[in-house]
Amino acid sequence: MASQEKIVMKPIGFVKTAAVGDEVKDKTRTSQIVIRSELTEALDGITGFSHIFVLFWLSQISSRQRKTLKVHPRGRKDMPLLGVFATRTNLRPNPIGLTLVELVKAEGNLLTVRGLDAFDGTPVLDVKPFDLWDIGKNARMPYWWLKLHEDERSVT
DSSP: OOOOOOOOOSSSHHHHHEOOOGGGGGGGOEEEEEEEEGGGGGGTTTGGGGGEEEEEEOOTTTTTTTGGEEEEEGOOTOOEEEEEEGGGOOOOOEEEEEEEEEEEEEEEEEEEESSOOOOOOEEEEEEOOOOOOOOOOOOOHHHHHHHHHHHHHHHH
């Protein structure tokens, strides 16, 4: 495949949630993922997992925003100006979201999850079960990342 070739994807489903605005960041909130009915069989066995990764298209990011290459993490000017690939910003050339969520239940083509930070109607690209391989041994993070999380804990 040529590096400039387009990739075309068809969403496997969409997000259904009552959360609006910053409410989507509430990790205790439940929402649903409605999987296309013809893909229901692909969910067989998923209830054996307590957590799944959800990959979704950040459909509210404009083409102008997708040209952003550097940001201050979480918009904080006291943090270094970094390339978007070094941050978790939603402003990306390919605005793909990735969230680890708790799988509350699965019924037919409907997944109920806790902790999904996506808006109502967001296209879902894929779901994958959490695996112990996903834990990074000897993982490290830069000082600013640790400071962000320390600051968040002190607020709550």
